[in-house]
Amino acid sequence: MASIPLALSDEQRALREGVADICKRYPGEYWRALDIKREYPEAFVSELTKAGYLGALIPEAYGGAGLGITEGALILETIHAFGGNAAACHAQMYIMGTLLRHGSEAQKRAYLPKIATGDLRLQAFGVTEPNAGSDTTKLQTTAVRQGDRYLVNGQKMFISRALQSDMMLLLARTTPVETVKRKTEGLSVFLVDIRHVKGLDIRPLRMMMNHSTNAIFFDNLEIPAASLIGEEGRGFAYILDGMNAERILVGSESIGDGRWFTEKAVAYSNARVIFGRPIGANQGVQFPIAKAYMAVEAAALMRNKAAALFDAGQPCGPEANMAKYLAAEAAWEAANACIDCHGGYGYAEEYDIERKFRECRLYKTAPINQNLVMAYVGEHVLGMPRSY
Numbered sequence: 001m002a003s004i005p006l007a008l009s010d011e012q013r014a015l016r017e018g019v020a021d022i023c024k025r026y027p028g029e030y031w032r033a034l035d036i037k038r039e040y041p042e043a044f045v046s047e048l049t050k051a052g053y054l055g056a057l058i059p060e061a062y063g064g065a066g067l068g069i070t071e072g073a074l075i076l077e078t079i080h081a082f083g084g085n086a087a088a089c090h091a092q093m094y095i096m097g098t099l100l101r102h103g104s105e106a107q108k109r110a111y112l113p114k115i116a117t118g119d120l121r122l123q124a125f126g127v128t129e130p131n132a133g134s135d136t137t138k139l140q141t142t143a144v145r146q147g148d149r150y151l152v153n154g155q156k157m158f159i160s161r162a163l164q165s166d167m168m169l170l171l172a173r174t175t176p177v178e179t180v181k182r183k184t185e186g187l188s189v190f191l192v193d194i195r196h197v198k199g200l201d202i203r204p205l206r207m208m209m210n211h212s213t214n215a216i217f218f219d220n221l222e223i224p225a226a227s228l229i230g231e232e233g234r235g236f237a238y239i240l241d242g243m244n245a246e247r248i249l250v251g252s253e254s255i256g257d258g259r260w261f262t263e264k265a266v267a268y269s270n271a272r273v274i275f276g277r278p279i280g281a282n283q284g285v286q287f288p289i290a291k292a293y294m295a296v297e298a299a300a301l302m303r304n305k306a307a308a309l310f311d312a313g314q315p316c317g318p319e320a321n322m323a324k325y326l327a328a329e330a331a332w333e334a335a336n337a338c339i340d341c342h343g344g345y346g347y348a349e350e351y352d353i354e355r356k357f358r359e360c361r362l363y364k365t366a367p368i369n370q371n372l373v374m375a376y377v378g379e380h381v382l383g384m385p386r387s388y
């Protein structure tokens with residue numbers, strides 16, 4: 001039976017301190033400068049990778065640290081609590097789970113040790129398409145088998161880090177939707193080497209925040225048949241398998257954001273004197289911060305429960321989804337309390353608040369939007385009718 005520890009172990013505290021030491025070398029100025037130019041945090045990601053943190057979830061047998069999702073969550077939360085943005089590299093942690101669970105032994109031996117050392121970057125996850133956002137089974141990118149290769153055609157949208165990654169985990173349709181019994185069948189997952197290939201066009205999109213996101217066009221991209229992960233046609237199930245890890249990890253980033261915002265808000269509200277007293281003495285300033293703090297703490301508890309279940313190998317779909325939802329809402333609440341108490345300074349770039357405000361907003365929409373989490377809870381947890 002899984003249980004939720006109420007305090008970090010000595011090892012977990014040391015892990016957090018190790019990550020914090022790196023984060024302290026990359027202060028607000030670093031992230032701010034990259035944000036303005038929309039550049040990738042290359043130095044930060046390299047240092048994090050070399051220190052082994054991005055290979056935390058890869059088993060020791062494949063060169064990783066063999067840690068649990070609880071520790072992975074702690075790493076990402078810490079980066080965000082120190083004002084950084086782990087979105088630049090978080091996918092490395094959860095994408096490799098698909099390879100680990102469903103890849104062949106040969107694929108795991110070929111890729112996981114290199115991913116663990118950072119010799120190979122697996123940062124890109126190609127699912128979303130212009131005509132298939134939340135409704136993944138409608139995706140139109142096809143991979144057609146031709147001898148020992150697949151020919152890929154189609155378009156993907158909002159695929160992050162494709163220009164910074166060596167490999168991409170790609171979801172494509174291998175059997176036309178009209179000829180499968182259920183629309184979730186006939187989709188397949190491929191581990192694609194996206195370096196130096198023909199038929200792949202990656203076009204960066206300038207987004208609200210620095211996120212290295214792209215539109216991708218496949219024009220007869222040839223990939224070896226050996227790129228297929230697991231069985232052809234079972235890709236949707238494989239991707240779903242990885243969702244709980246993704247929800248827990250992304251939720252942890254929101255919790256880190258929430259902690260960063262509340263800490264900033266408290267410090268500023270205690271220091272800023274207006275009308276002869278600290279603004280934090282006003283309930284209109286203090287209460288939204290206290291409320292956001294409680295929301296962050298509650299989300300962290302749910303995240304801890306989800307992580308404990310995950311690490312114990314027990315079902316955790318409801319908890320992982322609820323953790324992601326609650327954490328994204330809590331971070332957004334904290335972001336608003338923080339920007340409000342800073343008055344005009346909240347909008348000044350040098351305070352980093354407006355940057356973090358933009359960054360944390362994403363998790364209400366991606367990797368899954370809040371409405372779909374509520375639909376999941378309504379239908380699968382509470383037993384209500386399917387709403388879509």
Ligand SMILES: Cc1cc2nc3c(=O)[nH]c(=O)nc-3n(C[C@H](O)[C@H](O)[C@H](O)COP(=O)(O)OP(=O)(O)OC[C@H]3O[C@@H](n4cnc5c(N)ncnc54)[C@H](O)[C@@H]3O)c2cc1C
Nearest residue numbers: 125126127128133134158159160211213366367369371388
């Ligand atoms: C910065 C950024 C980075 C991203 N990175 C990646 C990536 O690396 N790889 C990848 O594959 N994708 C990525 N995405 C895509 C992201 O996962 C999608 O944007 C998200 O899943 C929503 O899909 P959509 O944008 O097509 O919205 P849609 O599916 O069109 O939905 C639009 C809105 O309608 C509402 N809605 C839709 N359906 C329902 C329903 N049934 N009930 C109630 N409300 C509903 C929701 O509020 C939703 O936000 C990224 C997106 C962004 C913005």
